[in-house]
Amino acid sequence: MTVRMFMGDARVDAIAPDDRGLAYGESLFETMRIHRGDIPWWDAHMARLTHGTQRLAMPLPDATRMYAEAMALLDGADGVLKLQLTRGGGVRGYAANSDAAPFWMLSMHPLPNRIDSLDTIWCEITLASQPRLAGLKHGNRLEQILAANEVRAANADEGLMCDGAGRVIAATSANFFALIDGHWQTPVLDACGVAGVMREWVLAQVDAHVTSLKPSDVECADAVFLCNAVRGILPVQRLGARAWPRTHPEIRALQAALAQSHPGFEPLLEAS
Missing domain, CATH: 3.20.10.10 (D-amino Acid Aminotransferase, subunit A, domain 2)
Structure with a gap:
């Protein structure tokens, strides 16, 4: 599995220990089929992700940056791209920290086994x-x-x-x-x-x-x-x-x- 992680605009090497997605599940994700290094339904997935962040009052990273990083990760392959987004870090407790930069992660996975019915x-x-x-x-x-x-x-x-x-x-x-x-x-x-x-x-x-x-x-x-x-x-x-x-x-x-x-x-x- 190939992975890239980001905190706001900065690339990072690991998820923070106080990440709210890890601690409380305050996160959204999209799972996209990749064809020859392209994401044919990227816009549809981004529309749903945007709707989700609005419903949860979560920050949304720049979509152009996310797309560019995704394309660099795919490198012409077929497979499955997973995009995970969390609110980011914060103090302990359920109340969200509105100033936290969002954490987002892109990971590339193989296609599931073929099945017809x-x-x-x-x-x-x-x-x-x-x-x-x-x-x-x-x-x-x-x-x-x-x-x-x-x-x-x-x-x-x-x-x-x-x-x-x-x-x-x-x-x-x-x-x-x-x-x-x-x-x-x-x-x-x-x-x-x-x-x-x-x-x-x-x-x-x-x-x-x-x-x-x-x-x-x-x-x-x-x-x-x-x-x-x-x-x-x-x-x-x-x-x-x-x-x-x-x-x-x-x-x-x-x-x-x-x-x-x-x-x-x-x-x-x-x-x-």
Whole structure:
């Protein structure tokens, strides 16, 4: 893994011991697919990061500087770029130090293993409701970690998570769409969940209903897929005892449109 770290405008060699992202999870992050040293959806990720800093009243480093440092790090490679941003250092205690310079870190990672469809489970761990944080990709991911442990124990690929009221929200690391009665539907994220960049792209392509969904709604769907900005669009082949065909024409059409929009997903479409 190749890493570059910064405190404000200055490059640093390590994260500070009093960093608030480390101490309290006061942080945001973006995970971006890299194609031949380029970041095709950089603007979309920066828009979400900017929205997150506004919601949390966190400082945002200069976007031009972040982009230049990211491009220097990539050096023509394919892979995954992770950008982590914290408020920076501060005194002990929950109250934030408004004068601290933000800490940000860029790290380069290999692409995940190729997978064409997903074997999924229902996770027992639920997502807590907090409307002030709903939609944000913040650094507090303990619920997803517990859910991922369930997925690993079941030898599955992914797990679907509900909130405390029993509404389906998302997978552990992806957003969720279901084809029900001829219409794509995706969960409303007004109390929890991450509003993914890939989710926003899909919503711009199809006339999807953003609504509340129960597990029984999902199990009766004609097709289901998960999506994120690293793996793209992946059909769900199995959810517990429910099975679907490996491919569906509407999912295939969305994958083809994605390959046109983001060159990093062209090889995936050709191989499927």
